[in-house]
Amino acid sequence: MSVGTGRDDGDLLQVQDVIMRFGGIVALAGVSFNVGRRQICGLIGPNGSGKTTLFNCISGIYRHGSGDIRFEGRSLSGLARHRMAGLGIGRTFQNVALFNSMTVRDNMLVGAHHLAHSGFVAAMLRLPATRREEAAMQATLDELLDLLDLRAVAERQVSSLPFGTRKRVELARALIGRPKLLLLDEPAGGLNHTEVEELERLLRQIRAHFDLSILLVEHHMNLVMRVSDSVVALEFGLKIADGTPEAVQREPEVIRAYLGETEAVHAA
Amino acid sequence: MGRTLLRHWPLLFLAFAAVVPTVALSNYQLFQLTMVAVYAVAILGLNIVTGFNGQISLGHGAFYAVGAYVTAIMMDKWGVPYWATLPVSALICACTGFLVGLPALRLGGLYLALTTFALAVATPQLLKYKLFEGWTGGVQGIVIDKPDPPFGLPINADQWLYLFSLAVAAVMFLLAANLVRGRIGRAMMAVRDQPTAAEAMGIDLAMFKTRTFAVSAMLTGIAGSLGAIAIQFVAPDSFAVFLSITLFVGLVVGGVASIGGTIFGAFFIEFVPNLAEQVSKAAPGAVYGIILIAFLFLMPGGLAGALRKLLRLA
Amino acid sequence: MQRRTLLSTIGLSTLGAMAGLGRPGAADAATPGVSATEIKIGNTEAYSGPASAYGAIGHGLVAYFKMVNDQGGVGGRKINFITVDDGYSPPRTVEQTRRLVEQDGVAFILNALGTPNNTAIEKYMNAKKVPQLFVATGADKWGDYQHYHWTMGWQPSYRIEAAVYAKDILANKPGAKIGILYQNDDFGKDYIAGMQDGLGAKFKAMVVKTASYEVTDPTIDSQIVTLQGAGADTLLVAATPKFAAQAIRKVFDINWKPLFFMTNVSSSVGAVIKPAGFDKAVGVTTVGYAKDPTDAAWANDAGMQEWRGFMAKYMPNADLSDANYVYAYGVGVTTMQVLRQCGKDFSRANIMKQAANLHDLVVPTLLPGIKINTSPTNYHPIRQMQLQKWNGKTWERFGQIVGA
Amino acid sequence: MLLEAVGLRAAYGQSKVLHGIDFTVRKGGVTALLGANGAGKTTTLRAICGMVRTEGELRFEGQRIDGRPTEAIVASGIAHVPDGRGTFMELSVEENMRLGAYTRRDRGVAADFDRMFTMFPKLRQRYRQQAGTLSGGEQQMLAIARALLLRPRLLLLDEPSFGLAPLIVQEIFEIMRRINEADGVSILVVEQNASMALAVADHAYLLETGRIVLSGPAADIRRDESVRRAYLGY
């Protein structure tokens, strides 16, 4: 099952020559790369190199200038933001963007919003179809609560949870929508070594279990290099390297612009 | 046992509210309770859009007025029975709400609040506008008849009006509760809490904001219709800006985003002005203001917020 | 836990009962509100809200009936005057009126304020056959004895007043080009209707421009400019005091010198002429029916001395320039006449009958020569008035007392 | 001792976060506060600045500061770079920096501005720009500059490496060292990246669920592999 096929065998995500300007500043100066199916792709680069901008272009928050972003062969240009989820693109946010007044359970259920279809009238009348949809959502929800170890806090309001747990809730919220591509914005931020190792396991598990691709923006080199199938490095809105983790971290440009000598050695 | 009772408290409340007052209270007191039911539905409408969806409206009196006028005009000009005007009023108010909601897509927070406030101020002048005068009766307004109890029920008109309003209110509360409890309600709150993330979850902000406005206007409009039937009179002066402010006060003291709190808010706006007036004829406004401030001072989250806190401690 | 919910549920319901404070006791007399020792009279007033300036009328009536009681009451009974706030909102007027009639069981409602407010209760009052006496509004509709037997006005109607101006214009300035500034509500629109009555077919030709304003408007400067720009040489201002005073000043400031008619509502020397400026108002014409408390002409008038005596004793702190107290006194005097005429029969029917049976009643606060008359086919107690012009110091009456 | 905490407890509403901890910051030293998420590290910094309700004793340069309002504590010489950096997003870089010097009335402010520009050349370029448009690294630099403009004697840093690229992280830690050595500013740093933190710190405390479970010279902790594996996981 797929949407707008035609090039279904190609890569899941194709970023082609994307240019993005804010006023006079060029944030992305023609970036291209692909993410294959069931791949984990790491996106690295110094702060301000355009990672988050690119991320936001893919998820539709920014409208890029020229170039094209294709998902399953279908162009995302001009597509409304709320359509992304339906196509199969899920995401998390750098600083965690949960619905703070709601419980963990309700937060996750919002993640499944696009999977159901009943509208205002049906909801007000609580038609059987609506009830069936609700029940279906609950089943997936239970599964994820266990997988991400959130069952104990399911009824808690998210604003009362510690940062690390909130990050997991956000991940769960993205996963319940059954994405084919998961965009993760610094999932390791604020986690210590042990927690990062857990995250690494979790990412592999998720890929296997949900059969999806991940685009990972992350500064934590150990994580990126260990978990990614391919890595793309940006600087000043330009791609400076693209390839396997090993190749990219040996790239002199990457070392100069991003890693610095010690980190390169350390990560290796 | 306790939990079951708790879960069914709306039903118990409804049964209690239907039987006890009808038997025990005078016609005048029943009339007051009728108005409480009316205001409760009006505040409920406001709560949907402001409490659950986070779009602050200070102009819901306008929708109340539209509902009231639709009913009054239909009864007066075309002799439509009172109950039959409700669906029409609901539809027209929903459309009006949808249209008002369109600019709301671009205007956030404060700007929306003040724009709707301006709408509230402009409402009487629009109702008086000469082009509509043939229908609205201009400044004179419209006097309508009080409904008699149907099927030869052995009750008087006030008792019937109370039961009718209560029944309509109960249905509205049920619809609203269904709405906010399910997928749509969660999406409404998601839009309020974190619009960017909501959009990433596949929620169409524009669609949600305008439709929420429509539902909200529909509820408040139905309240307007009921209010017109109960008061038997509509005139531009009945829908001055203070009506919108009153509804807002009801929302805040009842508790934002609380369905049950709405009922308390309605009691507050119905009875506190009378209380204030009994305290001082010289400055009832000051007494009302002080009661309001004192209340919010003690319970900034409204009654619902205070109860929630209490339950959490217990 | 469920007990708390239940308790709060009960709490909510009892709140309703509390505000009403018990049910009315079974009536022991034939007429509700009338016992061997007292007569209950109800009144709704705008103590809060946009029209709270008129709250003075209610306070004045309270003081007046206190005086009556101090003097022994009427027919061996004291007056129990119950006045309540409706915030000038018709729905609340309905509610408060029902409280007065059903809960407090008043014999009748006196001098309820506001046209929309009285309209809201008119049907109810007549269905219940409770007198709605001397309503505090000058709308023309309050004389409709055929349809509303239980509802009666008091002050001269705005519409008749406007017709008086129209006749004056026709007589003295037949070629006038008239501009009208009116408040966009029943009050203002009655003046348009009255001008139509008075000018008849010539209305279209003579009225060159009408401009309305809303009570929420901060100023009416633009409207005055518009009327002047339309070439009007005669101006009728149907505005409440604040806007009337603004109009007088703006007309003066832009050096416009029209023949200037001003509604009686805004003829108070203290509240309109003085703020606007004594010299700026010279030439303004209005009709009067009551004496102005701030007009030097009545400094030694016996009727106004009586009023001042009352004010000094019963409202020592009140603002003596507020014409609402004069108004209240006049209403009080009229009401007492009705009650005295009732003799021993204080049934609602007899109260209404006597209210419609006033003959040449002289009220000390009304202009000399103006008398109150009612009959079963005349529900306009005050129909007479007299034109008067501001001469810089006082209102100078001229011409005959006119009545419709 | 520059800063001394005795039996420090802190709570948000009903939930207690710190259960009575003792620690000190040596004058001229760099102290690291390590531990997992939710251990209470950030809360400790907030407690020092009077941003949460506390019990116990806090002394800065011998004076009791617990219970005093935040702005008074700050004015006494403690600068705090909070988590999330606390940038005034809506204001310009210039205004952010001027706010940093808010408590100062001496004539050295202009010179300090220049010093900041030498230390963080990016800030000079972005001087008139709205701070919300800065990248994460630039915001972190702005936050540190803002804190230094206060001329503090103690600098509290909450996760200075958060969201930053490796090179920038190195740079930030380098700057930390310079501030400490050249300007004699004492530093208390909270950091997830334990290896980095231990590299600059001279003393470290390890927090676990609101209690100090380990403390000692940073060099010892760095060397002790069993401690590293057990508590720091690397």
Added chain:
Amino acid sequence: MDGLLHQVFSGLATGGIYASVALALVMIYQATHHVNFAQGEMAMFSTYIALTLIQAGVPYWWAFAITLVVSFAIGAVIQRVLMTPMANAPVLASVGIFIGLLLMFNSCAGWFFGYTLKPFPSPFGEGKPMLAGYLSRHELGSTAVTLAVLLSVWAFFRFTRLGLAMRAAAYNPASSRLVGVNVDRMLALGWGLAAAIGAIAGMMVAHVVFLEPNMMSGVLLYAFAGALLGGITSPMGAVIGGFVVGVLENLGGAYVVGAELKLSLALVIIVAVLVIKPSGLFGRTIVSRV
């Protein structure tokens, strides 16, 4: 043509009134990020204080100065007593408090000072109208006062350390404390200054519309409109917005829709402008990275 000019000038005069109240709204917004619905009523109350002083024989400018001080104190006290405990309450509860204050001030003014219309003196003298009869001396004078207040407010926020601290406290209280700003004092100062600016507006307005308890209810709405149109973050914008609303309203009322829809027309224009430029004509759009 003459009529048109006349309408424009009359609109400018009324616009000046809106502008002066709009400035008070900008002040409180910049300082607290609230829109104070009671601002107009507080200004009205201050004006009564001024009138009481003048009637007691205090010279105009002395009364003016004392009123500013008293109003400042009232504003600061309200902030301290009412708003400080509400700091962590939901926004809507604060709006509720503002409504309560509005009712209180309005009702108390009627109670203390009566509802009778009162003339309020102008410091600029009565005299003959100026500018070929288009503007009265007071209208010119009060416009000058409005512009002077604008200049002070603008300079205060732009150049002073206190102005910066006040804006910072409104945007980000926690960070402000961390740079040593006493946030509570800033909020109280903001309330005080807004009340004082409101008092100036009230004293200028009262001469034109006459003093009575409901004097400001109409003005406030138009002042809101002006502030929103110009951008509530910009003192300059609010003043220009006030003038624009005054003129637009007059021209629309006189030539387009007739006076009975004046307000509705103004409303439509404002919504239209805001839909195109949501931060107002002169408001800054704040960019923030997601």
